Amino acid sequence: MTDLDPLKFKDWQIAEQAERSMKRIDRLADDWGVLRDELLPYGHYLGKVDYAAVDDRLADQTNGKYIDVTAITPTPLGEGKSTTTMGLVQGLAKRRKNVSGAIRQPSGGPTFNIKGSAAGGGRSQCIPLTPFSLGLTGDIDAVTNAHNLAMVALTARLQHEANNSNEFLAKRGVQRLNIDPHNVQMRWAMDFCAQSLRDIVIGLGGKSDGLMMSSGFAITVSSEIMAILSIFTSLSDLRERMGRIVVAYNRQGNPVTTKDLEVDGAMTAWLVRATNPNLLQTIEGQPVLVHAGPFANIAVGQSSIVADRLGLKLSDYHVTESGFGADIGFEKFWNIKCRISRLKPDCAVIVATVRALKMHGGGPKVTPGKSLDSVYTESNPELVERGLVNLLAHIATVKKAGINPVVCINHFHTDSAEEINLIRRAAESAGARAAVSRHWLSGGDGALELADAVVSACEETNKFELLYETNLPxxxxxxxxxxxxxxxxxxxxxxxxxxxxxxxxxxxxxxxxxxxxxxxxxxxxxxxxxxxxxxxxxxxxxxxxxxxxxxxxxxxAGDIKLMPGTSSDPAFRRIDVDVDTGKVTGLF
Amino acid sequence: MTDLDPLKFKDWQIAEQAERSMKRIDRLADDWGVLRDELLPYGHYLGKVDYAAVDDRLADQTNGKYIDVTAITPTPLGEGKSTTTMGLVQGLAKRRKNVSGAIRQPSGGPTFNIKGSAAGGGRSQCIPLTPFSLGLTGDIDAVTNAHNLAMVALTARLQHEANNSNEFLAKRGVQRLNIDPHNVQMRWAMDFCAQSLRDIVIGLGGKSDGLMMSSGFAITVSSEIMAILSIFTSLSDLRERMGRIVVAYNRQGNPVTTKDLEVDGAMTAWLVRATNPNLLQTIEGQPVLVHAGPFANIAVGQSSIVADRLGLKLSDYHVTESGFGADIGFEKFWNIKCRISRLKPDCAVIVATVRALKMHGGGPKVTPGKSLDSVYTESNPELVERGLVNLLAHIATVKKAGINPVVCINHFHTDSAEEINLIRRAAESAGARAAVSRHWLSGGDGALELADAVVSACEETNKFELLYETNLPxxxxxxxxxxxxxxxxxxxxxxxxxxxxxxxxxxxxxxxxxxxxxxxxxxxxxxxxxxxxxxxxxxxxxxxxxxxxxxxxxxxAGDIKLMPGTSSDPAFRRIDVDVDTGKVTGLF
Missing domain, CATH: 3.10.410.10 (Formyltetrahydrofolate synthetase, domain 3)
Structure with missing residues (x-):
C-alpha cells in the first residue's frame, strides 16, 4: 500500500513505500489459492507457480473472465497500458472481485539503456520492482543459454565436420550434415543493447578455433526461443518446438534443425524451470503473473499462454496485456495467442489518452525527451475530435473479434471535461463502453468506473471468433x-x-x-x-x-531491429547499489 | 538416503534415489540454525543464505574447525576431492558432529561438453543434482551479465566518442576517455565451450554498429568477476573491486576502468543476489554450500570466502575444498584465500589414490576415455612405493603452513592391503595422520576412520602461518x-x-x-x-x-585456455527432458 501522491513522488519511491508492507510470497500464493507444493518461492517476495500442477488440480473448474488490455495507436511516450493493467486489477479488487493480472518480463537491454521500468506507474505498479527489472528468476538467462547452446552446437559441428573424416565422425555416431556456413539463419543471443555485436566475424585463429564465418548477436527477447516461451501450451509442446528450430541450411539447401544437431533436448533442459510463470503483486496486493518477454514484431509481444491459463483457473477475472495498439497487439492476441491457447476473451480494454488523440487530430510531433507542445497541456477539443477516427478504428477491430470493447480514458490532470466528454460520446456511439480512469493518481480507487464497465462488458454475451481460419492461404x-x-x-x-x-x-x-x-x-x-x-x-x-x-x-512491412544500440547517455550510469542495505538504486 | 550399491548403480541413479527423501530447504536450514528470514528459498529443495545477516547475528560466536580438502598431484582422472569432501561431511555427521561442506559451482561449459557432474560420486554426493549442474540460482548468469554489461559500456563508449564532438558528449556529462581500440584487455563472457567465439572481429557495419576491432569471448568462470565473487568479504568490498577492473588502456597508455565507464554500480546491481551462498545437502542430509566457480589457474579455483565464513559460524566442523593438488589448490587456499579472509584452517586432508601413486612411481600414462593399464588394477606395491615421493612433497607443503595434514587413502576395490599399508606407513613417518576411506562405496559409514583422524588433527594445536608477507617483493x-x-x-x-x-x-x-x-x-x-x-x-x-x-x-608458468572447445561428441547430445515429469535426464 502507498499514501504517496504520484504528482509529488517518483514511481520508484511509491513502489519502495508499498514494498515495505507487501505480502510475503507464501501468503500471496495462499490468498490466491495456490497450494504450498505448487508454489516455488524465490526469496521472500517472489516465486514461480507450477502451472501444470494447478492445471491438473483444477481441470474441471470453469475459467474466469478473460480481459485483454490494448490501446489506440500510441504516441512514442506510450498510452500507459501496463499502468492500466495494474490499475484495472486493483480496481476490480476494490469491487471485491477475485482478480489477477499478467504482463511481460522486461528485457535487460532497455533497462540498462533507457530510463524507466515496465512495471506500470504512479499508484498502479507491479512490485517488487528491483527483481522485476533485474532478471526476476532467471527466465531470460535460461533463454539466452538455450539459444547460445544451439549456436555452440552449430559452430562446433561445422568445425568438426571440416576437420575430420567420415570414419572419425561415424565412430562418434555422428553423420555429416554438410551445413553451409554461408547460409546460417541463427545468430547468438545476449540480453543487452550491444550494437558492436550486431555484425561480427567469428572463427578466426586455427583449425580448432571454429570455422571463419560472418555472424552476429541479437537481443535475447527477440530469440525464437523467447517467442516459443510465450506460446507453448505444455512441456511436450515446448520440447517438440525446441527441435524444429531451423539454424541453417545444408549445401543442398535443405534446413538443418536443432534436432539435427542433437541439441534440442539439452536446450529444453535449460528451459524447464522457466516454463513456470513468476508471481508478483500489485502495490495493492493482488497477484500479477510476469512471464516471457517476446518482441512485439517477430513474436506476439505478450506474456505467456500458460500464465493466462493459470490466471483464468485461479481468478474470476484475469487481466492480460497485449503490446502496442489494437492493430498490432490485440490482433496478435486474437489470432495467434487465443488461436493457440483456445481461450476465449470476454472483453478488451482500449486505452486512450487525450494526448494521443490530439496527435492523431494533427497536433505537433511528440518526441521522447523533449518538452510537450502546449496544445497537449491545454484544452483543445477540436484536435481531440479530429483524432477520434483512430479510436474508432480500434473499437471496430475489437468488435470484429466479436467481443465487447471498453474504452479506458486514461486521465491526465491537464485533460478538460469537454475533451473527456467528446471521447466518451464517440466511444459510446461506436458501441463501446467508456470509463474515465484515474488509477495512476489514485490506484484501485481511481479505477472503479473502469472496473464496473469491464464487469458489465464481461456479463454481456459475446461471439468471439478468429479473423480467419488456417485453410485461408x-x-x-x-x-x-x-x-x-x-x-x-x-x-x-x-x-x-x-x-x-x-x-x-x-x-x-x-x-x-x-x-x-x-x-x-x-x-x-x-x-x-x-x-x-x-x-x-x-x-x-x-x-x-x-x-x-x-x-x-x-x-x-516495417523495420526489424533485432539488436538495439546503447545510447550516449545510458541508464546504467545512474544504477548503483547501497552497500549497507544491498538495495539497488537508480532502476527507474 | 540411499541403499544402492555404487558398484552396480550410476551416480545419478544414487542421487535420484536419495532425492526422493531429501530434506526440504526450510527444514535443512532450520536444522542447521539458519533463521527463517536468513533463508532465501529457491523452490522446495534449494536456497540461498543471507550470509551478512548470519554474520551480524553470530558476530560474537567462535568459529568451528576449518578443514581444507586437497590432494596429491592427480592423474587426469582426478583423485575424488569433491567425493571426499562430501564423504568427510557425512562421516563427521555419523560421529554426531554439527558439520557443513563447501564446494564450487560447476560451469555450464564442461557440463554440456564432457560427461560427469562435479557433485561427488557414489554414496558421497551433493544433491539435488539437476539444479546443481544446471545453473543453480543463476549466479553464473549474473556474472555473465555483469561482465558483458562492462563490454557493452566499453564498446558503446568507443563508438560514441568516435562519432561525436566534445560538445555533444559534454552535454551528456561525458568526458572523452580516448580508449585505444588496439589495447582492450577485457573480452566478452559466455559460460559454454564456444571455441568459434575465441577470436572474433566485432563492430562491422556502419557508424552505429560499433567500432571495428578484434575481440573474443572467454568462458564465464574465467571472468575476473567470478574471481572476485570467490574472494570478496563484504558488499562494500565487492562494490569497490567492481570499479577497479581494467577494461582497456587509453591512447596515452593509462588504464581505463569500469569506474571510468560509469558501469561499476550497474555491474554490482547484477551481483547483489549472487553474493549469497547457495544451500544444498549431501545425500545423507548435511548442509553443503555451493558458491562461486572461479578458474583454478588465473583465480583461486575454490568456493567463496563468504561461504566458508558462513559454514564456520553455523557448524562445529566446516569442510571446504581447494582445486587440484596441494601445490596449486592448497597453496592458493593458504596464501590467497586465508590471507584475505583472515580465517585460520585447522587441518588439511590430502586425498591420495593407489592409482595416482603408481603413476608417480613410473606407471604407464593414464588417459581419460582409454582403459587403464593392468598395473593400475593389480597389486603392485613397488610402483606405489616409488610414487610415495609425490605424497611426501604435499605433506611437507601442508606442514609448512603450520597445520596438521591428514592423508585420506581414497579406497578403490582393486587396492591391496599391502599397497594401503605402504601409504599409511609413509604418511605417518612424515608426521601426518592417515586414514583409509570408503565413502564412495559406503557414504558416511565408510568415512568414519577419516572423520576420526580429522577430529583428532583439529584438536592438536597448530601454528598456521602464511608463506610470505606482503612486504616480500x-x-x-x-x-x-x-x-x-x-x-x-x-x-x-x-x-x-x-x-x-x-x-x-x-x-x-x-x-x-x-x-x-x-x-x-x-x-x-x-x-x-x-x-x-x-x-x-x-x-x-x-x-x-x-x-x-x-x-x-x-x-x-603454464597454459591458460580461457575458452575451451566443444568436442566432436559433446555431452549435450545425451541430455534431454522427460516431458511427463519435467525431469532432466543425461546430466551425468
Missing part, C-alpha cells in the same frame, strides 16, 4: 489483416517476398503456422508519420520470415 | 613458492615477464595484491610429463597478468 490472410484491421486498400509484395509467399502457400506443413505481422505501432499504416486513420494506402511486404519452432510466418 | 615471492612448494631450483623469466615483474615491484599500489600462480596441476613442476617429485628444474615464467579488481598478480 497466406496471401489472403495478409490481405484480410491489412484491409480489415489496418484499413489498407491492398497489399503489395517485392518479387522476393512474393516468391516466398508462394512457396509457403505450396508447403502444406506450414498451413497451420501463425501469421505474425511486422509493422510500425506508431500508425495504423506501415508509415509511422501517418496519424489518425490513414486511407488510400497499400501495405508493402518486403520480406517473409519463417520461424519453424515457434510456428510463425512473419510478413515484414 | 614479487620476484622473491615467486621464488619462494617455486622452491618451497613446487621444489624447483629457481625461477627464470622471459624478458617481457621480467620487465613486467620489475614494473609491478615498483608500483606500491600493487604490493598487497595476491600472487596467483598459473602452472599445470598434473606435475609438481611446470611440465605435465614429469611425475613423482621432479628435481633439478627451473620454473619458467612466460608472462605476468594483473587483475586489478580481483587484486591478483598472475605469474604464468
Amino acid at each position: 497466406l496471401k489472403a490472410r495478409i490481405e484480410k489483416i491489412a484491409r480489415d484491421v489496418y484499413g489498407a486498400e491492398g497489399v503489395s509484395y517485392t518479387p522476393d517476398a512474393l516468391a516466398k509467399a508462394n512457396a509457403i502457400e505450396a508447403d502444406a506443413t506450414k498451413h497451420d503456422f501463425a501469421t505474425c505481422m511486422v509493422k510500425t505501432h506508431l500508425s495504423l499504416s506501415h508509415d509511422p508519420a501517418l496519424k489518425g486513420r490513414p486511407d488510400g494506402w497499400t501495405l508493402p511486404i518486403r520480406d517473409i520470415l519463417v520461424y519453424n519452432g515457434a510456428g510463425f510466418i512473419v510478413p515484414v | 614479487l620476484k622473491a615471492r615467486i621464488e619462494k613458492i617455486a622452491r618451497d612448494v613446487y621444489g624447483a631450483e629457481g625461477v627464470s623469466y622471459t624478458p617481457d615477464a621480467l620487465a613486467k615483474a620489475n614494473a609491478i615491484e615498483a608500483d606500491a599500489t600493487k604490493h598487497d595484491f595476491a600472487t596467483c600462480m598459473v602452472k599445470t596441476h598434473l606435475s609438481l613442476s611446470h611440465d605435465p610429463a614429469l611425475k613423482g617429485r621432479p628435481d633439478g628444474w627451473t620454473l619458467p615464467i612466460r608472462d605476468i597478468l594483473v587483475y586489478n579488481g580481483a587484486g591478483f598478480i598472475v605469474p604464468v
Whole structure:
C-alpha cells in the first residue's frame, strides 16, 4: 500500500513505500489459492507457480473472465497500458472481485539503456520492482543459454565436420550434415543493447578455433526461443518446438534443425524451470503473473499462454496485456495467442489518452525527451475530435473479434471535461463502453468506473471468433489483416517476398503456422508519420520470415531491429547499489 | 538416503534415489540454525543464505574447525576431492558432529561438453543434482551479465566518442576517455565451450554498429568477476573491486576502468543476489554450500570466502575444498584465500589414490576415455612405493603452513592391503595422520576412520602461518613458492615477464595484491610429463597478468585456455527432458 501522491513522488519511491508492507510470497500464493507444493518461492517476495500442477488440480473448474488490455495507436511516450493493467486489477479488487493480472518480463537491454521500468506507474505498479527489472528468476538467462547452446552446437559441428573424416565422425555416431556456413539463419543471443555485436566475424585463429564465418548477436527477447516461451501450451509442446528450430541450411539447401544437431533436448533442459510463470503483486496486493518477454514484431509481444491459463483457473477475472495498439497487439492476441491457447476473451480494454488523440487530430510531433507542445497541456477539443477516427478504428477491430470493447480514458490532470466528454460520446456511439480512469493518481480507487464497465462488458454475451481460419492461404490472410484491421486498400509484395509467399502457400506443413505481422505501432499504416486513420494506402511486404519452432510466418512491412544500440547517455550510469542495505538504486 | 550399491548403480541413479527423501530447504536450514528470514528459498529443495545477516547475528560466536580438502598431484582422472569432501561431511555427521561442506559451482561449459557432474560420486554426493549442474540460482548468469554489461559500456563508449564532438558528449556529462581500440584487455563472457567465439572481429557495419576491432569471448568462470565473487568479504568490498577492473588502456597508455565507464554500480546491481551462498545437502542430509566457480589457474579455483565464513559460524566442523593438488589448490587456499579472509584452517586432508601413486612411481600414462593399464588394477606395491615421493612433497607443503595434514587413502576395490599399508606407513613417518576411506562405496559409514583422524588433527594445536608477507617483493615471492612448494631450483623469466615483474615491484599500489600462480596441476613442476617429485628444474615464467579488481598478480608458468572447445561428441547430445515429469535426464 502507498499514501504517496504520484504528482509529488517518483514511481520508484511509491513502489519502495508499498514494498515495505507487501505480502510475503507464501501468503500471496495462499490468498490466491495456490497450494504450498505448487508454489516455488524465490526469496521472500517472489516465486514461480507450477502451472501444470494447478492445471491438473483444477481441470474441471470453469475459467474466469478473460480481459485483454490494448490501446489506440500510441504516441512514442506510450498510452500507459501496463499502468492500466495494474490499475484495472486493483480496481476490480476494490469491487471485491477475485482478480489477477499478467504482463511481460522486461528485457535487460532497455533497462540498462533507457530510463524507466515496465512495471506500470504512479499508484498502479507491479512490485517488487528491483527483481522485476533485474532478471526476476532467471527466465531470460535460461533463454539466452538455450539459444547460445544451439549456436555452440552449430559452430562446433561445422568445425568438426571440416576437420575430420567420415570414419572419425561415424565412430562418434555422428553423420555429416554438410551445413553451409554461408547460409546460417541463427545468430547468438545476449540480453543487452550491444550494437558492436550486431555484425561480427567469428572463427578466426586455427583449425580448432571454429570455422571463419560472418555472424552476429541479437537481443535475447527477440530469440525464437523467447517467442516459443510465450506460446507453448505444455512441456511436450515446448520440447517438440525446441527441435524444429531451423539454424541453417545444408549445401543442398535443405534446413538443418536443432534436432539435427542433437541439441534440442539439452536446450529444453535449460528451459524447464522457466516454463513456470513468476508471481508478483500489485502495490495493492493482488497477484500479477510476469512471464516471457517476446518482441512485439517477430513474436506476439505478450506474456505467456500458460500464465493466462493459470490466471483464468485461479481468478474470476484475469487481466492480460497485449503490446502496442489494437492493430498490432490485440490482433496478435486474437489470432495467434487465443488461436493457440483456445481461450476465449470476454472483453478488451482500449486505452486512450487525450494526448494521443490530439496527435492523431494533427497536433505537433511528440518526441521522447523533449518538452510537450502546449496544445497537449491545454484544452483543445477540436484536435481531440479530429483524432477520434483512430479510436474508432480500434473499437471496430475489437468488435470484429466479436467481443465487447471498453474504452479506458486514461486521465491526465491537464485533460478538460469537454475533451473527456467528446471521447466518451464517440466511444459510446461506436458501441463501446467508456470509463474515465484515474488509477495512476489514485490506484484501485481511481479505477472503479473502469472496473464496473469491464464487469458489465464481461456479463454481456459475446461471439468471439478468429479473423480467419488456417485453410485461408497466406496471401489472403495478409490481405484480410491489412484491409480489415489496418484499413489498407491492398497489399503489395517485392518479387522476393512474393516468391516466398508462394512457396509457403505450396508447403502444406506450414498451413497451420501463425501469421505474425511486422509493422510500425506508431500508425495504423506501415508509415509511422501517418496519424489518425490513414486511407488510400497499400501495405508493402518486403520480406517473409519463417520461424519453424515457434510456428510463425512473419510478413515484414516495417523495420526489424533485432539488436538495439546503447545510447550516449545510458541508464546504467545512474544504477548503483547501497552497500549497507544491498538495495539497488537508480532502476527507474 | 540411499541403499544402492555404487558398484552396480550410476551416480545419478544414487542421487535420484536419495532425492526422493531429501530434506526440504526450510527444514535443512532450520536444522542447521539458519533463521527463517536468513533463508532465501529457491523452490522446495534449494536456497540461498543471507550470509551478512548470519554474520551480524553470530558476530560474537567462535568459529568451528576449518578443514581444507586437497590432494596429491592427480592423474587426469582426478583423485575424488569433491567425493571426499562430501564423504568427510557425512562421516563427521555419523560421529554426531554439527558439520557443513563447501564446494564450487560447476560451469555450464564442461557440463554440456564432457560427461560427469562435479557433485561427488557414489554414496558421497551433493544433491539435488539437476539444479546443481544446471545453473543453480543463476549466479553464473549474473556474472555473465555483469561482465558483458562492462563490454557493452566499453564498446558503446568507443563508438560514441568516435562519432561525436566534445560538445555533444559534454552535454551528456561525458568526458572523452580516448580508449585505444588496439589495447582492450577485457573480452566478452559466455559460460559454454564456444571455441568459434575465441577470436572474433566485432563492430562491422556502419557508424552505429560499433567500432571495428578484434575481440573474443572467454568462458564465464574465467571472468575476473567470478574471481572476485570467490574472494570478496563484504558488499562494500565487492562494490569497490567492481570499479577497479581494467577494461582497456587509453591512447596515452593509462588504464581505463569500469569506474571510468560509469558501469561499476550497474555491474554490482547484477551481483547483489549472487553474493549469497547457495544451500544444498549431501545425500545423507548435511548442509553443503555451493558458491562461486572461479578458474583454478588465473583465480583461486575454490568456493567463496563468504561461504566458508558462513559454514564456520553455523557448524562445529566446516569442510571446504581447494582445486587440484596441494601445490596449486592448497597453496592458493593458504596464501590467497586465508590471507584475505583472515580465517585460520585447522587441518588439511590430502586425498591420495593407489592409482595416482603408481603413476608417480613410473606407471604407464593414464588417459581419460582409454582403459587403464593392468598395473593400475593389480597389486603392485613397488610402483606405489616409488610414487610415495609425490605424497611426501604435499605433506611437507601442508606442514609448512603450520597445520596438521591428514592423508585420506581414497579406497578403490582393486587396492591391496599391502599397497594401503605402504601409504599409511609413509604418511605417518612424515608426521601426518592417515586414514583409509570408503565413502564412495559406503557414504558416511565408510568415512568414519577419516572423520576420526580429522577430529583428532583439529584438536592438536597448530601454528598456521602464511608463506610470505606482503612486504616480500614479487620476484622473491615467486621464488619462494617455486622452491618451497613446487621444489624447483629457481625461477627464470622471459624478458617481457621480467620487465613486467620489475614494473609491478615498483608500483606500491600493487604490493598487497595476491600472487596467483598459473602452472599445470598434473606435475609438481611446470611440465605435465614429469611425475613423482621432479628435481633439478627451473620454473619458467612466460608472462605476468594483473587483475586489478580481483587484486591478483598472475605469474604464468603454464597454459591458460580461457575458452575451451566443444568436442566432436559433446555431452549435450545425451541430455534431454522427460516431458511427463519435467525431469532432466543425461546430466551425468
